[in-house]
Amino acid sequence: xxxxxxxxxxxxxxxxxxxxxxxxxxxxxxxxxxxxxxxxxxxxxxxxxxxxxxxxxxxxxxxxxxxxxxxxxxxxxxxxxxxxxxxxxxxxxxxxxxxxxxxxxxxxxxxxxxxxxxxxxxxxxxxxxxxxxxxxxxxxxxxxxxxxxxxxxxxxxxxxxxxxxxxxxxxxxxxxxxxxxxxxxxxxxxxxxxxxxxxxxxxxxxxxxxxxxxxxxxxxxxxxxxxxxxxxxxxxxxxxxxxxxxxxxxxxxxxxxxxxxxxxxxxxxxxxxxxxxxxxxxxxxxxxxxxxxxxxxxxxxxxxxxxxxxxxxxxxxxxxxxxxxxxxxxxxxxxxxxxxxxxxxxxxxxxxxxxxxxxxxxxxxxxxxxxxxxxxxxxxxxxxxxxxxxxxxxxxxxxxxxxxxxxxxxxxxxxxxxxxxxxxxxxxxxxxxxxxxxxxxxxx
Ligand SMILES: [Zn+2]
Numbered sequence: 001x002x003x004x005x006x007x008x009x010x011x012x013x014x015x016x017x018x019x020x021x022x023x024x025x026x027x028x029x030x031x032x033x034x035x036x037x038x039x040x041x042x043x044x045x046x047x048x049x050x051x052x053x054x055x056x057x058x059x060x061x062x063x064x065x066x067x068x069x070x071x072x073x074x075x076x077x078x079x080x081x082x083x084x085x086x087x088x089x090x091x092x093x094x095x096x097x098x099x100x101x102x103x104x105x106x107x108x109x110x111x112x113x114x115x116x117x118x119x120x121x122x123x124x125x126x127x128x129x130x131x132x133x134x135x136x137x138x139x140x141x142x143x144x145x146x147x148x149x150x151x152x153x154x155x156x157x158x159x160x161x162x163x164x165x166x167x168x169x170x171x172x173x174x175x176x177x178x179x180x181x182x183x184x185x186x187x188x189x190x191x192x193x194x195x196x197x198x199x200x201x202x203x204x205x206x207x208x209x210x211x212x213x214x215x216x217x218x219x220x221x222x223x224x225x226x227x228x229x230x231x232x233x234x235x236x237x238x239x240x241x242x243x244x245x246x247x248x249x250x251x252x253x254x255x256x257x258x259x260x261x262x263x264x265x266x267x268x269x270x271x272x273x274x275x276x277x278x279x280x281x282x283x284x285x286x287x288x289x290x291x292x293x294x295x296x297x298x299x300x301x302x303x304x305x306x307x308x309x310x311x312x313x314x315x316x317x318x319x320x321x322x323x324x325x326x327x328x329x330x331x332x333x334x335x336x337x338x339x340x341x342x343x344x345x346x347x348x349x350x351x352x353x354x355x356x357x358x359x360x361x362x363x364x365x366x367x368x369x370x371x372x373x374x375x376x377x378x379x380x381x382x383x384x385x386x387x388x389x390x391x392x393x394x395x396x397x398x399x400x401x402x403x404x405x406x407x408x409x410x411x412x413x414x415x416x417x418x419x420x421x422x423x424x425x426x427x428x429x430x431x432x433x434x435x436x437x438x439x440x441x442x443x444x
Pocket of ligand 1: 253254257263
C-alpha cells in the first residue's frame with residue numbers, strides 16, 4: 001500500500017503540473033525534483049539539507065564572510081562528455097567556451113552586466129570563483145538517460161562506467177560536470193517537459209543524521225543537457241514552437257545549486273505558485289511567488305518585499321538573476337547575499353575543491369597508457385613522450401588518497417606493484433612538472 005500511495009501522490013502532482021500550465025510542455029531545471037527524488041530514496045535527506053543551509057545562513061549572519069569579496073578561489077573542473085549520437089559529442093571549443101562563460105558569470109566579467117536594472121546595482125555580487133578545466137573525458141554510450149519520475153526520478157547512469165556513463169573523478173576535490181542528452185519527461189506519449197540540467201546540492205556529511213543514508217558521493221556534481229552547454233553551441237533546443245535561447249547560463253545556474261543556492265522564488269513552487277511563502281533563504285533577493293517562463297518580463301512583481309535589508313521600496317522580481325528561469329538573454333547577475341552563501345559553501349562543506357592538486361595547466365594531449373587494465377598484481381605506466389620522475393597518486397572511488405608514490409619513467413615505462421590494493425576501481429593521477437592526467441584502473 002505504501003508504494004501505491006507514493007505513486008498516487010506523484011501522479012496527482014503530474015496532473016497539477018499539467019493543469020497549471022497553459023502549454024503542456026515545459027522546461028525546467030531538475031533541482032527541486034531531484035531533491036524530492038533524493039528524499040524519497042534517502043529518508044532524512046531533505047531535513048539534513050535544510051540543516052546544512054541553516055548552518056551556512058548562521059555563518060553568513062555572523063559575518064564570517066567579508067561583505068566585499070576580493071579573494072579568488074580556483075575550482076578544478078572535469079567535464080565528461082557522454083554521447084550516443086555524434087551531435088552530442090561536443091567539440092573542445094564548446095567546452096572551453098562554457099568554462100569561459102562560467103568564469104565571466106562568477107567574476108562579473110560578463111558583457112551583459114549593462115542590462116541589469118540600476119535599482120539592483122546596490123546588491124550585485126562577484127563570486128571570485130575561477131573555474132579551471134582540468135580534464136575532458138569522452139565516453140560513447142548506448143544508454144538513454146531517461147527521466148522517470150514515476151519510478152526513479154533523475155537518471156544517474158551517466159555517472160557510472162558500469163551503466164553506460166563515466167565514473168566521477170574524485171568528487172571531493174573536483175567539480176564533475178556530465179554533458180549528455182537528457183531525454184524528455186514523458187507521460188505515455190505526451191512530452192511533459194525537458195530537464196536542462198540538475199545538480200547535487202551541498203551537504204555537510206558530519207551533520208547528517210546517522211540514519212539518513214547519504215547519497216553516493218560518486219553522484220556529486222552537475223549534469224547538463226548537451227544542447228545547453230557553451231554559448232557557441234550549434235545545437236538548437238525547441239519546445240513546441242518556442243526556441244530556447246542558450247548562452248551557457250544553464251551551467252551557471254546549476255553550479256549555483258551545487259554551491260547551495262536555491263531558486264529565487266523558493267523551491268516549493270516548482271509545480272505552481274507559492275503565494276510568496278517560499279523563500280530562497282537569501283535576504284537581499286526580492287521574493288517571487290513563481291518562476292519566470294524563459295522570458296524577460298521586467299514588469300513581473302509577484303510579492304511585496306519589505307525586509308530586504310537594503311531598501312524599503314517594494315522591488316520587482318529579480319529576473320536578471322541566474323537562479324530564476326528567465327531567458328538566458330536576461331540573466332546577468334548573482335546578488336551579494338548569494339555570493340556570500342556560495343563562498344560559505346565553498347569554504348565549508350565543499351572546501352575539498354580548494355585542495356585539489358594545484359596544476360593549473362590543462363595538458364591532456366600527452367599520451368599516457370596504463371596496461372593491463374584490468375590489472376592484477378602490477379600495472380605498467382607508459383608514455384612515448386615523457387621521461388624521468390613522476391608522481392603517482394592512487395585514489396579510491398570516493399576520492400580518498402590510498403598511495404602516493406614517486407616513480408621514474410625509464411624508456412617511457414614504469415611498473416607499479418598493486419599488492420596493497422584490494423579489488424575495485426581506482427583513479428591513478430599521474431603528475432610531473434608539466435603534465436597531469438587522471439586515469440581509471442580496475443584491479444581484479
Ligand atoms: Zn534550478
